[in-house]
Amino acid sequence: MSDSNDSTPGFDALGLPAELLATLRELGYEAPSPIQAATIPALLAGRDVLGQAQTGTGKTAAFALPILARLKPGESRPAALVLAPTRELAIQVAEAFQTYASGLRGFHVLPIYGGQAYAPQLNGLKRGPDVVVGTPGRIIDHLGKGTLKIDQLQTLVLDEADEMLRMGFIDDVRDVMERIPASCQKALFSATMPNPIRRIAERHMSEAEHITIRSKTTTAANTRQRYWVVSGMHKLDALTRILEVEEFDGMIVFARTRIATEQLAQRLEARGFSAAALNGDVPQKQREQIVDRLKRGEIDILTATDVAARGLDVDRISHVVNYDIPHDTEAYVHRIGRTGRAGRSGEAILFVAPRERGMLRAIERATRQPIETMTLPTVGDVNAQRLVRFQAKITAALESEEMDAGRETVRQTLDALDTSIEDLAAALALIARGNTQRLSDDRAPASFADSGSQAEREPRDQRGRGAPSRRDARSGSERNDDLVSYRIEVGASHGVKPGNIVGAIANEAGLDASQIGRINIQHDFSTVDLPANLAADTLEHLRRVRVASQPLSISIDSGASSKPASRPPGGPGRHTSSPGRAFDKSGPKHKARKSDEQKPRDEAGKGTSKKPDEPDKPRLVRPARTRAERKAQLKSRKKT
Structure with missing residues (x-):
């Protein structure tokens, strides 16, 4: 096991051929990064490699250059296969291969990913690419159809393996590793090393050379990290002040939901900023156009979800704003990895609600780096x-x-x-x-305190008289009115597992795995709970997606088409493989009893025990304002 932090040799000392060295000089590469210096010689020697390094450290060149050095262009079947978790990363890696191979005659690389029509991919495979870069779901589809042959594969690379695990592709990854020739060289790269990834490495890469690039922090040292506690001000107003005062080139603003990214981009545009949204509802061609506009400076701000922004590598990104705090520390590391790359300085700003301070401390522990408090610009x-x-x-x-x-x-x-x-x-x-509003007061309405994306969708003063109270709004995630049950035409008889379904839908629909609810696997079909606001073109695309070599043919489940589906207790991510059983990370659990389901709430926010045929009891016209009034109301209810 090598542990590199020392000074590194030049590219000339790594054993790369003259053509590649000339290309690197033309590109302005002077010295390899630590992961490149440690990995390139090992891969050139034919050894398997298990590499652990943070994002933005040059892992792509670390595996691409050795593959190109040993390649003989013109073979009928691919010599190397690279698995990447997202479409964006697959495209980025393929472009990197093409750049490094500019001096190699006859080289051909083919990116394969969901969201793209099959015809161009089939034509590309018929031409015999030297390297295929793809997402696990689409690669499995082509392997199942026999359109991708890997029986002569020389090298397999798993890039950002922890992200593939996080997105539900782990079963597809195992499937691919079972199909490759025994003599195939394997390289696995990951920013973190969770247990499932370690087990894959132990089973398939027992003789691998472990390369760990250690640093004092798990985030880029040249990225300054700051946080602001959301208190007394709307987050949009706070972001506006930052945009007005901070000197930035390009910026990514992360939000949790697709709706939030779209609304945020629209509101920033209304305030005079050039912004665009990037999320799972954006068609692939439009996504590529948005990224190109960002690179050219036609837009300065990208509002994005975690899944949509993975794999983005845009030089001019100077700032990353965590508008909504991420659900876990790994997502935070990947988010801020979009800036401060390749020696450039970067800025990461985190909005933290008072109730989210625990996650802030968890992020500091995980990154081993304190995050400094940010003073918001004044009016x-x-x-x-x-x-x-x-x-x-x-x-x-x-x-x-x-x-x-x-x-x-x-x-x-x-x-x-x-x-x-x-x-x-x-x-x-x-x-x-023009439409730039002059700020005149540092104070903000009290209703904006502890505000988040959910609150911003409808300011309190715009709510109707029948709108839910703050208590109800916060418990909206418990009611789970945002999921609908869909039927897919693949089941246990086809050998499907929950992970196959999660991975395929997450990648093809641009969803995070956490947005997918209950999965019930029956004999020849399954049901899956998905967000109710899926776009029509997304559903149309999912109908054609294949899992376990079967088209999903997704449609609204006839048994639940008249009402939103409920999510199992504990939120998203629980899947069942048989009726009455629920699956989560801790293992199978019994399905919740009907008595455990959420009960209706009265105006005081408490559960009722009213039977379905029992007449409604009179409700109080005015809610109690004092403890004494509440006690009196309780006594009155007991008497009735």
């Missing part, structure tokens, strides 16, 4: 910065060759309106300000 700071930018525009205009025409316009306007130059200038300043 004075924001308005002063706006004035600086406005004055800079005026200075540039004063140097313009079109000033003479502007003076003539001013003279004509003064004569026509009979006003002073000062008033005219003030009016022009208001016009120039």
Whole structure:
């Protein structure tokens, strides 16, 4: 086992052929990163490698360069297969291969991923690619159809294995590893090393060389991390202040849900910022266009979900804002890994609600790095910065060759309106300000305290009289009105497992595995609870997706089409493989009894025991405001 932190040799000392060295010099690569210096010689020597290093450390070149060095282009079947957790990462890795192989004649790499039509992939496979890079679900589909042959595979790479585990692809990964030739070289790379990944390595890579790149922190040292406690102010207003004052090039703002990314992008656009949303509902072609616009500087802010942003590598990302705190520490590490890459400095900002302080401490423990408190810019700071930018525009205009025409316009306007130059200038300043609202008060309505994405969807002062109270809004996730039960035409007779279904749907629909609810596997079909707001084109695509070589043919479950499906107790991620049994990380559990299900609530927020045919009891017109009134109400109810 090698443990690298020392100074590294140059690329010339690693044993790479002259053509690749020339390409690296043209690309401006001067010295290998620690993971590259430790991994390249081992892979060139034919050894299996188990590499652990954080994101953004150059893992792609660490496995791509040795593969290219040993490759003989022009073979009829692929010599190397790279599994990646997301479409974005698969495309990125394929582009990296193409870049490094620019000096190799006849080289062909093919990315294969969900969300793309099969026809281009089939045509690409017929041409005989040297390297295939793909997501596990689509790779399994092609293996099942016989359109991808790996019987002559020389190298298999698992990139970001922990993310594939997190997204539910672990069964597909095992399936691929069972199919490759015994002589195939294997390389596994992961930022973390959870037990399921270790077990795969122990079974399939018993003689692997372990390479761990240790650092003082698990996050980039050149990324400054700050947090702001959400208190007394709407998060959107806080983000606006940061955008107004912070000097940033490109920014990714992470939100938990697809709806939140879309609403946030729209609201930022309304405030004068160039923003776009990236989530699972965005078609693949449009996703690629959005990323290209971000790279070219046509948009500056990307609002994204975790799944949609994985694999993004855009040089100009200087800031990452965790608008919604992630569900776990690994997601946080992957989020802020989008900035501070390849030696560049970066900024990571985390919004933390008071009730989320526990997760903040968990993140600090996991990253072994304290996150400093952030002082939010004041209204004075924001308005002063706006004035600086406005004055800079005026200075540039004063140097313009079109000033003479502007003076003539001013003279004509003064004569026509009979006003002073000062008033005219003030009016022009208001016009120039456009839709940028001037902030005037540091204080915010109390209803914004401890606010989050859910609260932002409908401000409190806009709620109808029949809207739920704050208590009800917070317990919305317990009611689970956001899931609908769908039927898919694959079941136990086809050999399907819950992990196969989760992995395929998560990747093809752009969902996080945590958004998928109960799964019931029957003999020849299954049911799965999915978000009720799935787009029509997403459902249409899922109908054609194949799992265990069977098309899903997804449709709303006829037994639950009239009402939203309920999620099993404990939230998402519990799946059943037989009726009456629930599956989660701790193992199978008995299905919840009907008496355990959530009960209706009265205006006081407490459960009732009213039978279905029992007449409604009179409700209080005004809720109790004091402890004495509440006690009196309780006594009155007991008497009735």
